[in-house]
Amino acid sequence: MKILVLLFLVYSSYCSSQELKMYSSEEIGKLHTKPLVIHIYTDWCTVCGVENYRIIKNKPLVKLLNENYYMIKVEAEKTKNDIFFQVKKYSFVSNGTSGLHEFAQAFSRNKLQPIYPIWIIIGTDGHLLHYQEGSFRKGEMEIVLKNLMQNKK
Structure with missing residues (x-):
C-alpha cells in the first residue's frame, strides 16, 4: 500500500507541477546547440520514479537543465519509435509480451540486463561527457x- 501511495504521489506531482522542458526521443539526433541529458528508465523502476520526483521538485536544478541542456527521457521497455543518433538507427526489439529498445541496450554497460536509471550526457560535439x-x-x-558547464568555458 505504501508503494502505491508513493507511486501516486510521484505521478501526480509529475503531471501537475513541472515546467521541466522535455524533448522526445525522436528529437535526439536533431538537437545540437546544447548538450543532451538522456535519461533511460523503466516504469517499474521505483528508484527512477523517486529520482524523477526529486529532480522536478528541485527548482534550481530544473532551471539549470532548461537553460543549458536538452533533457530527453527514453522508457527502455515502452519506447517503440526508432531513434536515430550519431548516424545509427536504434529500434525496439520485441520478445513476445515485452521488449527492450536497442538504444537502452547500446548505452548500457551491462548488455544482458541493463541497470536503471541510465544517465548519459552528450556534448554538442557528440562526445560523451558523463555516464552513470x-x-x-x-x-x-x-x-x-555545473562542472560540465565550467569545463566547457
Whole structure:
C-alpha cells in the first residue's frame, strides 16, 4: 500500500507541477546547440520514479537543465519509435509480451540486463561527457552539470 501511495504521489506531482522542458526521443539526433541529458528508465523502476520526483521538485536544478541542456527521457521497455543518433538507427526489439529498445541496450554497460536509471550526457560535439548507471545521490546531478558547464568555458 505504501508503494502505491508513493507511486501516486510521484505521478501526480509529475503531471501537475513541472515546467521541466522535455524533448522526445525522436528529437535526439536533431538537437545540437546544447548538450543532451538522456535519461533511460523503466516504469517499474521505483528508484527512477523517486529520482524523477526529486529532480522536478528541485527548482534550481530544473532551471539549470532548461537553460543549458536538452533533457530527453527514453522508457527502455515502452519506447517503440526508432531513434536515430550519431548516424545509427536504434529500434525496439520485441520478445513476445515485452521488449527492450536497442538504444537502452547500446548505452548500457551491462548488455544482458541493463541497470536503471541510465544517465548519459552528450556534448554538442557528440562526445560523451558523463555516464552513470543508477541514481544520482542528492545534489550530485547539479554538481555534475555545473562542472560540465565550467569545463566547457
